[in-house]
Amino acid sequence: ASLWLIVPAAGVGQRMAAACPKQYLRVDSEYILDITLRRLLAALPAAGCIVPLSSTDIWWPSTNASSDGRIATCAGGNERANSVLNALQALAPTAKNEDWVLVHDAARPCVASDDLKRLLKKVGAHSVGGLLASPVTDTLKMASPQAPNTVSSTIDRRHLWRALTPQVFRYGLLRDALQGALNQGVAITDEAAAMEQAGHRPLLVEGRSDNIKITVPADLALAGFILGQL
Numbered sequence: 001a002s003l004w005l006i007v008p009a010a011g012v013g014q015r016m017a018a019a020c021p022k023q024y025l026r027v028d029s030e031y032i033l034d035i036t037l038r039r040l041l042a043a044l045p046a047a048g049c050i051v052p053l054s055s056t057d058i059w060w061p062s063t064n065a066s067s068d069g070r071i072a073t074c075a076g077g078n079e080r081a082n083s084v085l086n087a088l089q090a091l092a093p094t095a096k097n098e099d100w101v102l103v104h105d106a107a108r109p110c111v112a113s114d115d116l117k118r119l120l121k122k123v124g125a126h127s128v129g130g131l132l133a134s135p136v137t138d139t140l141k142m143a144s145p146q147a148p149n150t151v152s153s154t155i156d157r158r159h160l161w162r163a164l165t166p167q168v169f170r171y172g173l174l175r176d177a178l179q180g181a182l183n184q185g186v187a188i189t190d191e192a193a194a195m196e197q198a199g200h201r202p203l204l205v206e207g208r209s210d211n212i213k214i215t216v217p218a219d220l221a222l223a224g225f226i227l228g229q230l
């Protein structure tokens with residue numbers, strides 16, 4: 001089975017309140033998207049790579065990645081699931097149902113190559129696929145819907161994980177699961193959720209908790225620190 005990389009980068013990064021989407025902010029003077037793609041392709045040089053981009057994107061041509069012949073682009077969609085499905089459709093002429101598709105957030109530049117390789121190794125023997133995840137360490141409180149600032153209960157965290165990316169699934173199963181979720185109008189925020197909706201049980205592979213998703217401005221300095229330690 002071949003391996004394909006999809007790096008959805010079509011988000012507009014509203015929570016960042018910056019002048020450009022967060023994947024085009026810089027850490028140590030390099031675009032976050034360039035860092036992410038450079039690290040993924042260094043660890044997985046044989047994989048085909050495709051990046052869904054927003055139709056309003058004016059920054060891509062100034063990235064290093066845009067002049068890398070190994071990287072293709074396609075149109076993004078309104079939701080992340082649409083962006084990933086577009087990329088899967090763009091791969092359709094060459095990808096086979098049993099191929100592996102690795103989806104990784106453009107906004108997670110700190111992914112460690114050891115984590116990438118361990119995830120692929122663990123998933124290789126699995127029929128469906130799986131994701132990097134990190135056990136929850138905080139104590140979690142459920143608020144009451146009537147009083148959003150009041151605790152109604154404490155959630156047992158022993159079986160709770162934070163979903164990270166990469167997430168790796170069989171091409172055909174992921175395409176059908178995303179299409180199914182979109183057809184049913186179910187809101188999903190990662191690929192694993194679409195697989196779960198379709199009745200699959202993705203494998204959880206413990207990954208480093210410093211594989212952060214750049215979300216708020218303070219994450220930029222943190223990412224610079226983490227990248228310096230990797």
Ligand code: C5P
Pocket residue numbers: 007008009010011012013023052076077078079080081083084105106107213215
């Ligand atoms: O908004 P969030 O942080 O969940 O986005 C995660 C990733 O999905 C980002 O890399 C973003 O660019 C991408 N995305 C996308 N298409 C969308 C929304 C988000 O490719 N419509």
